[in-house]
Amino acid sequence: MSAPTLERPAPDEAALQEQFDATVSAEHRIEPRDWMPEGYRKTLVRQIAQHAHSEIIGMQPEGDWLLAAPSLRRKAILLAKVQDEAGHGLYLYSAAETLGADRADLTDKLIEGRQKYSSIFNYPTLTYADVGVIGWFVDGAAICNQVPLCRSSYGPYARAMIRICKEESFHQRQGYELLMTMVRGTDEQRAMVQDAVDRWWWPSLMMFGPPDDDSPNSAQSMAWGIKRHSNDELRQRYVDMSVPQAEVLGVTLPDPELTYDEASGHYRFGAIDWSEFKRVISGDGPMNAVRIARRRAARDDNAWVREAATAYARKHAS
Amino acid sequence: MSMTSEGGHGAVPTGPEVPVEPKAATARRDWPLYEVFVRGKRGINHVHVGSLHAPDDEMAVHAARDLYTRRNEGVSIWVVRSADITASSPDEKDPMFAPSGDKVYRHPTFYEIPENVPHM
Amino acid sequence: MAHEETVYEALDHAHSDEGHWAFGTGFDEPLAGVDTTVPEGVDPADLGEYCLMLGDDALVLAQRLTQWITNAPELEEEVAIGNIALDLLGQARLLLARAGSVGVLGRSRERATESIPDEDALAYFRDPDEFRCTALVEAENGDFAHTMLRLLAAATVRLAVLARLRESRDPVLAAIAAKGVNELTYHRDHAARWVLRLGDGTEESHRRAQAGAEAVWPLLADVFSATPTEQRLAAGGIAVDPAEVRGEVHAVLTEVLGRATLTVPGWPADAPPRGRLGEHGPELAELLDELQGLAREHPAATW
Numbered sequence: 001m002s003a004p005t006l007e008r009p010a011p012d013e014a015a016l017q018e019q020f021d022a023t024v025s026a027e028h029r030i031e032p033r034d035w036m037p038e039g040y041r042k043t044l045v046r047q048i049a050q051h052a053h054s055e056i057i058g059m060q061p062e063g064d065w066l067l068a069a070p071s072l073r074r075k076a077i078l079l080a081k082v083q084d085e086a087g088h089g090l091y092l093y094s095a096a097e098t099l100g101a102d103r104a105d106l107t108d109k110l111i112e113g114r115q116k117y118s119s120i121f122n123y124p125t126l127t128y129a130d131v132g133v134i135g136w137f138v139d140g141a142a143i144c145n146q147v148p149l150c151r152s153s154y155g156p157y158a159r160a161m162i163r164i165c166k167e168e169s170f171h172q173r174q175g176y177e178l179l180m181t182m183v184r185g186t187d188e189q190r191a192m193v194q195d196a197v198d199r200w201w202w203p204s205l206m207m208f209g210p211p212d213d214d215s216p217n218s219a220q221s222m223a224w225g226i227k228r229h230s231n232d233e234l235r236q237r238y239v240d241m242s243v244p245q246a247e248v249l250g251v252t253l254p255d256p257e258l259t260y261d262e263a264s265g266h267y268r269f270g271a272i273d274w275s276e277f278k279r280v281i282s283g284d285g286p287m288n289a290v291r292i293a294r295r296r297a298a299r300d301d302n303a304w305v306r307e308a309a310t311a312y313a314r315k316h317a318s
Numbered sequence: 319m320s321m322t323s324e325g326g327h328g329a330v331p332t333g334p335e336v337p338v339e340p341k342a343a344t345a346r347r348d349w350p351l352y353e354v355f356v357r358g359k360r361g362i363n364h365v366h367v368g369s370l371h372a373p374d375d376e377m378a379v380h381a382a383r384d385l386y387t388r389r390n391e392g393v394s395i396w397v398v399r400s401a402d403i404t405a406s407s408p409d410e411k412d413p414m415f416a417p418s419g420d421k422v423y424r425h426p427t428f429y430e431i432p433e434n435v436p437h438m
Numbered sequence: 439m440a441h442e443e444t445v446y447e448a449l450d451h452a453h454s455d456e457g458h459w460a461f462g463t464g465f466d467e468p469l470a471g472v473d474t475t476v477p478e479g480v481d482p483a484d485l486g487e488y489c490l491m492l493g494d495d496a497l498v499l500a501q502r503l504t505q506w507i508t509n510a511p512e513l514e515e516e517v518a519i520g521n522i523a524l525d526l527l528g529q530a531r532l533l534l535a536r537a538g539s540v541g542v543l544g545r546s547r548e549r550a551t552e553s554i555p556d557e558d559a560l561a562y563f564r565d566p567d568e569f570r571c572t573a574l575v576e577a578e579n580g581d582f583a584h585t586m587l588r589l590l591a592a593a594t595v596r597l598a599v600l601a602r603l604r605e606s607r608d609p610v611l612a613a614i615a616a617k618g619v620n621e622l623t624y625h626r627d628h629a630a631r632w633v634l635r636l637g638d639g640t641e642e643s644h645r646r647a648q649a650g651a652e653a654v655w656p657l658l659a660d661v662f663s664a665t666p667t668e669q670r671l672a673a674g675g676i677a678v679d680p681a682e683v684r685g686e687v688h689a690v691l692t693e694v695l696g697r698a699t700l701t702v703p704g705w706p707a708d709a710p711p712r713g714r715l716g717e718h719g720p721e722l723a724e725l726l727d728e729l730q731g732l733a734r735e736h737p738a739a740t741w
C-alpha cells in the first residue's frame with residue numbers, strides 16, 4: 001500500500017545548477033543520482049562509452065597474437081592482459097550505465113559506426129614486437145591520459161579509472177620488459193623492435209588528440225572536471241617520459257627533430273601528420289573494417305546463447 | 319571531422335557525423351543489470367563495487383567473482399538486480415538529488431517493459 | 439592535485455607486486471623452489487611421459503579456449519573463458535616443466551636452442567606425433583554449446599583424475615593436482631551451468647547442445663584406456679589409471695545432461711589408446727602450426 005502522491009514545489013533549476021557548480025569546483029564528486037546539466041551527462045556518456053569501446057576493440061590487435069605467442073610465459077602474460085582489457089571495458093560500461101546508457105545499445109552504436117574507439121587500434125600488429133610496443137607506447141600513453149581521470153568529477157568514472165590505472169601499469173611494464181628481452185636477443189629480433197617502434201611512435205603521439213588550439217570541446221570539459229590537462233600538456237608529458245626509456249632500450253624514435261631543450265626542460269618534437277590520422281579515424285585505417293566485423297560477429301553469431309540464458313532464467317524464476 | 323582526446327585511450331572523432339544523442343532503451347534484449355557488493359576481508363562491510371549483466375542470480379554471482387574479485391575465494395559477494403534496489407527518495411531535503419525516481423542509478427533497466435515483448 | 443599524486447605514487451610502488459596482475463598469476467619459473475627428486479622405484483621416463491599426457495591435455499584445451507577470446511557471447515564470458523584458459527595454461531607449464539626436469543624432452547632439444555626453457559622446448563618444438571593429449575581436447579570447438587559440452591566432459595575427467603592424484607607418491611604431481619582440483623572444480627561448474635542453460639533454454643540452444651553432446655561423447659572412447667606407462671605408474675602409486683574414473687565421469691555427465699533436458703548419447707566402448715600414444719587427427723597439427731609457428735621461425739630467439 002503506497003501513500004498518496006502529494007504535489008511538491010517544482011525544483012529550482014538555477015539552485016541545482018549552482019549546487020552542481022559548487023560541488024565540481026570544490027573537487028567533490030558528482031554521483032549518479034545527483035542533478036547534472038544535460039550536456040555534462042551526454043558528454044560523459046560519450047567519453048566513457050568510447051573509452052569502453054577502446055578497451056574492447058583494443059583486445060583485438062594483441063589478441064591476434066594470443067594463439068601464436070612464442071613462449072608459454074608470454075602467452076600467459078598476454079592472455080591475462082587481454083582479459084584485463086575485457087574487465088576494463090566492463091568497468092567502464094558499468095560507469096556509463098549509471099548515467100542511463102545501456103551496454104547493448106552502446107555496443108550497437110559502436111558496430112553501426114555511431115560511436116568511435118581510439119584510432120590507434122586500427123593499425124595492424126605485424127610482428128610480436130608490436131605486442132611489446134603496444135604495451136610500452138599505447139598503454140603508456142593511456143596511462144598519461146588516464147591517471148588524471150582518476151580525479152574526474154564524476155564519481156563512478158573516477159573510481160573505475162583508479163582500478164584500471166593500477167592494472168594498466170603492469171600492461172606497460174610487460175610490454176617494455178618484452179622489448180628489453182627482444183633487444184638482448186638476435187639481430188632479427190632487434191630489427192623487429194626498431195621496426196615496430198618506427199610504425200607506432202607517431203600514432204601513439206596522436207592518441208592525445210588534436211593540438212590545443214584545434215580542440216573546441218576541451219574548455220567546457222575542463223570546467224566540468226572531466227578533462228584535467230590539455231592535449232598538448234599530456235603529449236609533452238608522454239614524450240618526456242618516453243625518450244629516456246627509448247635510450248635505455250637502445251632504439252631510435254623516428255623523429256629527427258627530437259631534441260632536448262635545456263631552457264624548458266622538455267623534449268621538442270617534430271610536426272604531427274594529422275591528415276593521416278584523420279584518414280585512419282574516419283574509417284580508412286588498415287584494420288577498421290576487420291575490428292568492427294569481429295565485434296559484430298561476436299554479438300550476432302552468439303545471440304542465441306544470450307537468448308537461451310534469458311529463456312532459462314524465465315523458466316526457472318521462483 | 320573534428321576530434322577529441324576525451325577518454326583514456328585517446329583521440330577519437332567527434333562532430334556532426336558522429337551522433338551523440340542517447341536513445342532510451344525501448345526493448346531489452348540483453349541480460350538484466352546486477353549491482354555487485356564485495357566484502358574484501360573479514361571485519362568490514364560489503365561495499366558497492368560496480369555492476370554487470372547476467373541472465374540470472376547464479377550466473378551473476380559467479381561473474382561478479384570473476385570480474386570484481388579476480389576469483390579470490392576468500393571474499394563475500396552480494397549481487398542484487400539493480401531494479402530491486404530502492405534508494406532514499408529525492409524529497410529528503412538534499413538539493414543534489416535529481417527530482418525524480420527512487421532507484422540507485424539512472425540505469426536503463428528501470429525502463430518498464432511489458433512481459434509480452436519478444437526477445438527480452 | 440593531492441589525489442593524482444597519490445595515484446602516480448601508487449603506480450610507482452606497485453611494480454614488484456604481482457598481485458595486481460589478473461588473478462595473481464605468477465609468470466616465472468613454474469617449478470622454482472620445488473624439490474624435483476624422482477621418488478624411489480619410479481622410472482623417470484615413465485614419470486615424464488605421464489606429465490606430458492596431463493600437460494598436453496591442458497595445453498591443447500587452453501589453446502582451444504583461447505580461440506574464443508574476442509569472440510565470446512558476452513564480455514563477462516570473455517573474462518570467464520580467459521580464467522579457465524589461464525588456469526589450464528598454468529597447469530600445462532608446471533607439468534611440462536616437470537617432464538623436462540626428469541629428462542623427458544623427446545626430440546624437442548634437437549631443434550630448440552639451449553636458452554629455451556624445457557616447458558617451451560616441449561610445447562613448441564615437438565611434432566604432433568610426440569604429443570600425448572587425447573582426442574577429447576584436440577577436437578575443434580564448434581559453436582558455444584559444443585565448446586561448453588566438451589569443456590564439461592574434459593573438466594569432469596580431469597577433475598576426477600587430479601582429485602585422486604593428490605595422493606600420488608610424487609610430491610610434485612601431488613602438489614600440481616592439489617592446486618588443479620580447485621581450478622577444475624570451477625571449470626566443471628562453469629561448463630555445467632552453461633549446459634543447463636543451453637539444454638533447457640530455447641529450442642535452438644537445445645538443438646545445438648544436443649548436437650554438441652553427440653559430437654563430444656564419441657571422443658570419450660580415447661580417454662579411459664590406460665597406456666602401459668600409466669598402468670606401471672598407477673601400480674606404483676604415482677599415477678591414476680583412467681579406467682578408475684570412468685564410472686564417476688559417467689555419473690556426473692549423465693546427471694548434468696539429464697537436468698539440462700538433454701538426451702544422454704550412447705556411451706562409447708573404450709578404444710585402445712591413440713592420443714596418448716601420439717596418434718592424432720589433422721586438427722591437432724593445425725592447432726600446433728599456429729601455436730608453434732613463430733617460435734620455430736626464430737629457434738635462437740629469447741622472448
